[in-house]
Amino acid sequence: MKIPFNRPVLMGDEQRYMADALQRGHVSGDGYYTKAVNARLCELTKSRAGLMTTSCTHAIEMTALLLGVGPGDEIIMPSFTFVSTANAFVLRGAKPVFADVRPDTLNIDERALEAAITPRTKAIVVVHYAGIGCEMDVICETARRRGLAVVEDNAHGLFGGYRGRPLGSFGAFATQSFHETKNVICGEGGALMINDEAFVERAEIIREKGTNRNRFFRGLIDKYTWVEPGSSYLPSDILAAFLWAQLEASARIQERRSAIWTGYHAGLRGWAERTGATLPTVPPDRTQAFHLFYMLLPTTEDRDGLIAHLRANEIGAVFHYVPLHTSEYGRTLGYTDGQLPVTESASERLVRLPLFNDMREDEMQRVIEAVGAFEPRARVGTA
Numbered sequence: 001m002k003i004p005f006n007r008p009v010l011m012g013d014e015q016r017y018m019a020d021a022l023q024r025g026h027v028s029g030d031g032y033y034t035k036a037v038n039a040r041l042c043e044l045t046k047s048r049a050g051l052m053t054t055s056c057t058h059a060i061e062m063t064a065l066l067l068g069v070g071p072g073d074e075i076i077m078p079s080f081t082f083v084s085t086a087n088a089f090v091l092r093g094a095k096p097v098f099a100d101v102r103p104d105t106l107n108i109d110e111r112a113l114e115a116a117i118t119p120r121t122k123a124i125v126v127v128h129y130a131g132i133g134c135e136m137d138v139i140c141e142t143a144r145r146r147g148l149a150v151v152e153d154n155a156h157g158l159f160g161g162y163r164g165r166p167l168g169s170f171g172a173f174a175t176q177s178f179h180e181t182k183n184v185i186c187g188e189g190g191a192l193m194i195n196d197e198a199f200v201e202r203a204e205i206i207r208e209k210g211t212n213r214n215r216f217f218r219g220l221i222d223k224y225t226w227v228e229p230g231s232s233y234l235p236s237d238i239l240a241a242f243l244w245a246q247l248e249a250s251a252r253i254q255e256r257r258s259a260i261w262t263g264y265h266a267g268l269r270g271w272a273e274r275t276g277a278t279l280p281t282v283p284p285d286r287t288q289a290f291h292l293f294y295m296l297l298p299t300t301e302d303r304d305g306l307i308a309h310l311r312a313n314e315i316g317a318v319f320h321y322v323p324l325h326t327s328e329y330g331r332t333l334g335y336t337d338g339q340l341p342v343t344e345s346a347s348e349r350l351v352r353l354p355l356f357n358d359m360r361e362d363e364m365q366r367v368i369e370a371v372g373a374f375e376p377r378a379r380v381g382t383a
């Protein structure tokens with residue numbers, strides 16, 4: 001591929017900071033760089049507390065433990081998401097209750113929540129798809145009225161905002177990902193952001209194998225012990241050093257991503273109008289995170305045709321989530337085709353274009369030209 005779909009990009013200081021972490025002699029978790037990362041993430045998301053984790057998947061698992069999710073509990077979430085959103089709760093014996101998404105943002109449809117709530121519902125998990133915020137006012141109000149927790153799977157949403165507040169600041173918890181496919185990366189990594197003070201101490205315990213080791217290190221107790229079930233969710237400080245370099249460069253990263261995203265949107269508008277393709281919608285009260293650029297083609301055939309056409313031009317374009325409810329495992333939970341029509345239709349027609357942190361203007365223009373040369377079948381002969 002001349003223009004890959006994604007390329008992990010070093011911003012410059014990663015190796016220097018990783019070497020410094022080695023020099024400092026503290027290469028396990030919660031060293032100098034982990035603390036710096038935690039503080040920076042709290043500033044960015046305006047969260048009360050932040051704990052870097054080994055992945056976003058693990059951060060979501062921590063929310064399931066913190067909320068005491070168990071067999072018989074139900075968790076409302078979109079089906080149009082990554083498997084980890086559901087797995088974390090399924091691993092605790094809970095049932096994912098999939099709600100459909102809105103046709104404009106592909107975020108969970110807040111109007112579908114009331115009907116999905118039962119006496120067994122424990123939480124609503126939202127995903128800010130593509131880094132464009134969900135309808136947080138209605139979602140938080142519904143959760144408050146029905147006594148449910150809100151968890152933001154904010155893997156796409158770091159740097160995004162809703163009505164002047166950062167994504168990641170709305171739920172009791174928000175989870176971040178620094179996997180190499182995200183905006184800022186460290187290879188594999190994540191974070192748990194906590195907005196409800198009452199959960200901070202237990203979160204530290206669960207992340208430290210169920211021990212109160214953190215209190216011991218702070219000198220609050222003279223020996224540490226096992227206090228509740230937990231696991232090992234803290235990454236090495238070497239990875240935190242990598243991430244720190246990326247976070248320091250985040251203004252540059254976001255500037256480039258924004259330029260590419262905006263260039264795509266402007267450059268493809270005419271083609272989209274002519275062919276019946278749909279470009280992403282960003283409601284005016286939202287600041288987006290520029291995580292990905294997607295389009296919806298008129299039909300699946302058109303979408304597959306465009307991916308093949310771009311591949312022939314050595315451009316990497318890809319589809320996205322197979323809805324969890326129609327996945328092999330989703331079917332074992334009793335779900336069938338046709339239950340979530342907006343999700344199914346979007347999944348079948350969606351394509352993502354290349355977007356990475358050092359993508360050049362000429363590369364963007366090449367992609368726009370290649371897309372512009374593609375005629376969806378649905379419109380052939382009707383133009």
Ligand SMILES: *Cc1c(COP(=O)(O)O)cnc(C)c1O
Binds near residue numbers: 081155156176190
């Ligand atoms: C990437 C992603 C995850 C998983 O992140 P990891 O850090 O790889 O565990 C979870 N949810 C969403 C929406 C994601 O995009």
